[in-house]
Amino acid sequence: MSLSILAVDDSRTIRDMLSLALTQAGFSPNLAEDGVHGLEVLSGMHPDAIITDINMPRMDGFGFIEAVRGQAAHRATPILVLTTESAPELKARARAAGATGWIVKPFDPEKLVRALHMVAGPGAAR
Numbered sequence: 001m002s003l004s005i006l007a008v009d010d011s012r013t014i015r016d017m018l019s020l021a022l023t024q025a026g027f028s029p030n031l032a033e034d035g036v037h038g039l040e041v042l043s044g045m046h047p048d049a050i051i052t053d054i055n056m057p058r059m060d061g062f063g064f065i066e067a068v069r070g071q072a073a074h075r076a077t078p079i080l081v082l083t084t085e086s087a088p089e090l091k092a093r094a095r096a097a098g099a100t101g102w103i104v105k106p107f108d109p110e111k112l113v114r115a116l117h118m119v120a121g122p123g124a125a126r
Contacts, residue, residue, distance in 0.1 A: 002028045003048040003120055008038035008064060009082065010056040014105070018051065018082075021109035027116065035059025039067055047077060049120035051112075054083040054090065062097050069098035078119035082107060 005027050007018040015031045022029040030045060032038035034056040042050075050068065054061035061081060068074045078100040083090075091102050100119050103112060 002026050003116065004028045004030065004045060005049050005051060005116065005120075006030045006032065006038065006042055006045065006047040007051040007082075008032045008035060008056070008061075009051075009053040010034050011053070014053070014082075017107075017109075018112075021107075021112060022116075025109070025113040025116075027113075035061065035064030035067070038064050042068065042071075042074065046073065049078040049080065049116050050074075051080045051082050051116075054081060054085055054094070062093060065094065065097040065099055078116075080112075080115060080119065082112075 005022055007029055009015050010033055019029045019031060030041055032041045036058040052061045052064050065079055080101045080103055081094045081099045082103045082105060084105045086104050101115055103115060
């Protein structure tokens, strides 16, 4: 059974790269272009994990994470932040909002897939 992943990023290039990497790894990707769109897509699904950027228009990653965590159905869904940012205070803010992990762009598809298996695969601690 393939894992369902919601990936939220305002960059079409990153969305395309994520879609390719996730599909090749046997995941079922669902894509959104910002936090507002991410919440719309999320309302119709129960993903095994969520990947989100931080810097996006309309609703940034922090707001998106907080909104996801505010929904009972998604309180335990793993959320990986995928961003160019690497400042410790931003990582701490994301963790405080409810993020599970942090991956810096440009991402290594193999490392991303490994991280997803760790947080969302069979036997992952949730």
